[in-house]
Amino acid sequence: MESYLITNKKGDCTGCFACASICPKKCIEMIKDDEGFSYPKINKNLCIHCNLCIEVCPEHFNELFQLNKQAAYGGYIKNEQIRKESTYGGAFSAIAQIFCDENYVIYGATGNGVEVYHTSIDKIDDLALLRKSKYLQSNINDSYIKAKTDLNNNKKVLFTGTPCQIAGLKKYLNKNYENLLTVEVICEGVPSSLYINKYLAHLSEKFNDKAIAVDYRNKDKRKWDFEIMKVSFIQKKPYYLDRWFNPFWDLWLKHLMSRPSCYKCQYAKKERVADITLGDLWGVHIYCKDLYAKNSGSSLIVVNSKKGLKKVEQLKDIMVLRHLDLTTAIKYQSPLRKHIDYNEDRNEFILDLKSFDYKKIIKKWYTKPSVSLLFKKYIYGNRQKVAIFNFKSKLFKRKAN
Numbered sequence: 257m258e259s260y261l262i263t264n265k266k267g268d269c270t271g272c273f274a275c276a277s278i279c280p281k282k283c284i285e286m287i288k289d290d291e292g293f294s295y296p297k298i299n300k301n302l303c304i305h306c307n308l309c310i311e312v313c314p315e316h317f318n319e320l321f322q323l324n325k326q327a328a329y330g331g332y333i334k335n336e337q338i339r340k341e342s343t344y345g346g347a348f349s350a351i352a353q354i355f356c357d358e359n360y361v362i363y364g365a366t367g368n369g370v371e372v373y374h375t376s377i378d379k380i381d382d383l384a385l386l387r388k389s390k391y392l393q394s395n396i397n398d399s400y401i402k403a404k405t406d407l408n409n410n411k412k413v414l415f416t417g418t419p420c421q422i423a424g425l426k427k428y429l430n431k432n433y434e435n436l437l438t439v440e441v442i443c444e445g446v447p448s449s450l451y452i453n454k455y456l457a458h459l460s461e462k463f464n465d466k467a468i469a470v471d472y473r474n475k476d477k478r479k480w481d482f483e484i485m486k487v488s489f490i491q492k493k494p495y496y497l498d499r500w501f502n503p504f505w506d507l508w509l510k511h512l513m514s515r516p517s518c519y520k521c522q523y524a525k526k527e528r529v530a531d532i533t534l535g536d537l538w539g540v541h542i543y544c545k546d547l548y549a550k551n552s553g554s555s556l557i558v559v560n561s562k563k564g565l566k567k568v569e570q571l572k573d574i575m576v577l578r579h580l581d582l583t584t585a586i587k588y589q590s591p592l593r594k595h596i597d598y599n600e601d602r603n604e605f606i607l608d609l610k611s612f613d614y615k616k617i618i619k620k621w622y623t624k625p626s627v628s629l630l631f632k633k634y635i636y637g638n639r640q641k642v643a644i645f646n647f648k649s650k651l652f653k654r655k656a657n
Contacts, residue, residue, distance in 0.1 A: 259313035261296060267516040268315060269295050272424030273396035275309035284309060286395070291606055292449035293515050294395070312430075314423035315522070326526070328585040329557040329568060330537045330547050331577035343389040343473045344480065344536045345555030347575070348416065348439065351532065354570045355414050355437050356380055361406045364416040365394035369470030370452055374399040374417070376406075386416065391472045391508075393446040393515065396421060400428045407433045418443045419523035422530045437567065440528065442535030442556070442589060445518035445596045447508045450609050455504065456487065458614035465489040472504075480553040481541075481638050500633055503622040511596045512605040512621065524595035526586065531564035532557060539588030541638040544580060551639050556585055558592070 260269030271294045276284040283302035286294040296309070333339050333346030342349060352362055363376045364386035373395040377385060394417070403425065406413050415425055416439045425438065456467040467487050474486035474496065483499035499505050507513060523529060537554040540547050547554045557577075559565045571577055586592045599605075608617055625633075 259310050259315055261298070261309055261313070266293075266295065267520060270314070270420035270424070270517045270521075271295065271393055271515065272314055272420050273400065274312045274314055274424035274428045277396070277398065277400040277424075277428050278308045278312045280304070280306065280308065290610065292453075293393070293446075312424075312427045314420060314427045316427075325559075325561055325565070326528070326582055327559050327565060327568075328580040328582040329559070329577055330540065330544055330554060330580045330585070331557070331571075331575045332547065332549060332552070332554045333575050335574070336552075339553055340475055341384060342387050342553060343475075344534075344553045345575075346553070347534050347555035347557050347571075349383055349387060350571050350575050351437075351439060351567060352380060352383055352414055353574060355567055356412065358412075359410070360412040360414065361403070362386065362414045362416075363399050363403055365390050367392075367394070368468065369472060370449070370456065370468075373397055374421075376402060388471065389441065389473055391447060392449050392452065393418070394421075396424070400425050403436075404429055407436055410435060413437070414439065416441070418446070419529050420517075420521070423523065426529065434563075437532070437563065438530040439532045439534060440530035442533060442591050443518075443521075443524075444591045445508075445511060445514035445521070447504075448513040448515075448606070448609065450606075451504065451507065451513055454609070454614045454617070459487055459495060460489075463489060463492050463495070465492040467495075475553060478550065478552055480536075480551050482633075500625045500630060503618050506622055507605075510623075511599045512602055513609065514596060514602075518596055519598040521595040524591045524593070526592060528558065528560040531561045532559055532568065533592075534558075535589060535591075537585075539585075542588075543584055544578070547576070547578070548638070549576070556580075556589065558582070558585070 258268060273286060275296050276286050281302045281304055283299040284296045287297045288294050333350045338349050339346040361376050361378050363374060365372055366375050366385045367373055367390060369390060372390040372392045374397055403413050403415055412435045414437050419440045422438045422440045459467045467489055469488040471486040474484045485497045485502055487495045535556045537556040540554050557568055559568050605621060
């Protein structure tokens with residue numbers, strides 16, 4: 257793919273901020289379009305035509321790691337409180353603990369789930385600001401610029417983001433730094449912020465109180481694989497909604513509102529850009545049941561470089577961790593195999609999203625779960641399958657003895 261600044265095709269821009277970051281005249285501004293996604297806009301009166309913005313575009317990025325350097329691990333952090341505060345198994349927090357010993361800076365996404373942006377912390381005690389999956393695409397702001405300054409000042413930098421953001425960072429830096437560790441999240445496309453804004457407006461009206469924050473994957477009730485959304489209000493108690501009754505998951509996983517570039521993402525494959533790739537350990541109840549651990553969350557860790565492998569090997573003291581077959585792990589992670597499919601109804605849905613109220617959108621586009629699906633998830637779900645497995649394992653051990 258060519259740069260969006262050449263083609264003007266929205267599918268050619270991931271919104272990574274590399275072009276805006278490298279511009280010597282600061283004449284590139286990232287502007288949100290009517291779908292809620294950011295794109296670069298050049299102030300032609302200030303532009304000196306240096307073409308650095310074209311050269312830095314990660315859509316030309318081909319320096320991916322080799323497959324023979326990859327390995328997969330599964331597990332969860334032993335600190336139960338951190339695990340509860342994490343979206344899956346707390347692997348990000350564990351990596352931060354072993355990497356950030358002194359003279360360090362950590363970059364990652366923060367925010368209230370409505371406005372999401374990258375920031376930095378230099379105290380491991382502030383790591384909670386960067387935990388949790390935000391789902392909306394974060395605003396990088398000047399994080400690449402600051403990270404480069406930190407690296408040149410010999411600070412250890414841990415930089416986390418989506419694969420395209422890590423690619424943007426690497427193209428911007430244009431140099432290998434031994435004191436840099438990159439961690440990417442497995443991404444299945446970023447949704448439009450228009451939906452969340454409309455959803456929160458609906459809830460604010462319904463409960464007569466302003467909805468102020470969204471936790472897309474809350475674990476207050478120890479239901480990691482139920483993907484419970486928690487919406488917080490100014491005064492009222494939080495509102496919780498299981499994944500199987502939440503229109504957001506249905507619409508997003510139908511790929512009706514993803515960023516145009518996500519439909520041809522070049523990073524959704526086995527070869528990875530970051531040193532370490534993190535995600536949910538989906539399939540845990542099938543091929544590594546011992547890591548399910550009461551449905552409190554478990555992480556998939558894919559290492560893609562010698563630097564990444566060295567760090568993951570140091571996690572054994574603070575994580576319940578074991579080596580997994582990479583092929584099996586990837587089987588349950590479609591973004592590690594291919595990019596999302598384009599939904600032919602996307603344009604119509606986006607038009608409706610712009611003009612309809614929330615109730616009308618849901619009535620037209622949301623598919624309610626079937627009885628068979630609800631039975632599969634609630635009556636004979638993952639927890640029940642694991643419980644049966646554990647019972648049979650104990651019974652077998654007793655007979656063996």
